[in-house]
Amino acid sequence: MQTRIISLLVEDHPGVLTRMSGMFTMRGINITSLTVSPCETDGLSRMTVAIKGTESELEKVRKQIGNLIEVVKVVDLRADGAIIRDLCLLKVHTKDSDTRLEVMLLAESYGAKIMDATLDSVIIELTEEPGKIDRFVDLMQHFGVKQLFRTGLTAIGRD
């Protein structure tokens, strides 16, 4: 099993997202992450889809995506040739001032921002590549993560 990131330019029509997710369901593929946003061209949207599967499953699904009428362009983004980012917001439990300080120091060392703090919790924002976010979240579990939100990843090819 491996994860593949596919970047798509799609027509900005109602139903495109349903069509896309329906196609994954139909072909038995699990989506790890899917984001949709406007792009540089009017009338088109960019979708970034991360899917997990074997090489041959992923190849099949890439072709099925290409068959969708509203998909204008399909780009396969290899991890080494792309800049990949995910945004994470998490609320970490801080039982006392020592913990709060420790959490804030660790957050700083990861390049995360403190968005809010109360006496018993801190809200942190971290925008990073997904693996680094995973490690940061694991670390914060040690203190107690009350809430976790991730946007799903977006990616851009280097060339």
Place this chain on the structure above:
Amino acid sequence: MAKVKLSGAKIVVEELKDEGVEVAFGIPGGVLLDLYDVIYKQEALRHILMRHEQCAAHAADGYARVSGRTGVCIATSGPGATNLVTGLANANMDSAPVVALTGQVVTSAIGTNAFQEASTFTITMPVTKHNFLVKRTEDLPKVIHNAFYIASTGRKGVVLIDLPKDVLSDVAEVDLHPKETFAGYKPNIKPNKVQTKKTAEVLANAERPLILAGGGIISSDASEELRSLAELLGAGVVTTLMGKGAIPENHPLCLGMAGMHGHLYANRAINECDALLALGTRFSDRLTAWQLDQFAPDATLIHVDIDAAEINKNMPVDIPIVGDVKLALYDILKWLEKKQKLGGKSVWLQRIKEMHSACEECIHDLRRAGSSLSDMFIKELSIILDDDAIVTTEVGQCQMFAAHYYMTKKPRTFITSGGLGTMGFGFPAAIGAKVAAPDKKVVDIAGDGSFLMTCQDLATCVESDIPVVVCILDNRYLGMVRQWQELFFDKKYSHTGLGLTPDFVKLAEAFGCYGERVEKPEDLEGALNNAFESGKPAVIDMIVGKDDKILPMIPPGGGIIGMIGTERCKHV
């Protein structure tokens, strides 16, 4: 072109006419009143009133497969659209070009669970090549043009257009007949020259070349090219169910249909060949069976298909070619014609010859020991009907008896539900076939179980004067399931018995059709003549045995050379 001011309904009809649509199969409804008001009393677009929306879709499908043009069906919102779904899935699975128009509640009521509201757009998404929900009248010209373009190009399929009531009744100023298409839809039809050259070399050097012809040959009208290639190479030809008719089945190089219920020697040839050229087929599980190591184990496998997503989907191949099969065959033939010598295949040709004659003997020998009434009736039918006659089939035993024993000579004359396996398909498909080809005889080879699923459209045949003949292999069982229960489930015939009703002759007569019962295959010709001479739609009730089995077959889990029930075959 100057802008014109028209109601949505008028735009729809104008665009349909511009796309060359001459006939539509449909049923009106509340939200379609505006559309049907425009269809009323005009000559250019013939509308055939069906008695069930499923039949409207199957009729459009049958029409498309026989004519090669896009079939059109119409249904109202809610139940009309949901009834259509089976027919759409069927056509799409078999890559038949169909455009479906459905009514929808007014745009302001969408999502309110209004009367006869269903989310047709989302329901039909997985069973269509593409679909549209039109929100503005001014979008209609572009949507309709693209619907036909998408349905009839690349890998053909179904496109549905959902039309809210107000989109049809509102007036808009539009440019009719736009040519603009979608940036993301560019069907890849030109095959790669390097790949076709490589293919020609493999085929020229092969000692035992075989061609597997699928439905793609028929939908791209490539029968001539297929035949030229087979004859030039001295290659055997086997077909899929959908490819039946791609080459005349009495052609000396043709070994008939391969697969689970195929001919013994079609399957043997797949196992024995050293180069397999697969054309316009998706290697369905009913073709390959389950032991893939028995499927062309010694062969270089070449796969030509217009849909890139089919390459390496079900079968790993050595040489993939994406493109129109007719163009690919043309290129391969060109490369081969440059070769000096293509000989050296005499041993294989001899083998094909003996396999072909063994197969023909089984098919033609009407009273061959072990023959069942079912196969004798179909053999009779095969002899009685002329080469141009169109046969449609229902699904199950009747379908496989037809596939096995009805000898198809021309493309677009054997119409069957291949992928979805829809019982009830054959009869409404025959209606569409007869509308597409009114001068040809059209016969539905039916089973009693299948026919009961859509027989209400006998009313359509009578009222719209569409004289098709339904020949029922009547065993009062869901025969194929019963056969599996007999062979693989200890003869426990769970819920496959259908009882004794109805009397199909009286049923036919109740609708105003001609009906006749035959108990002996030799009486079929007389009954068929009576049916054709009556000029009416007709039902011929052919009484067959409940134990009749369609054999040989590949049992579940088996491979292409693991057929059972081969005792009756001639062995060579």
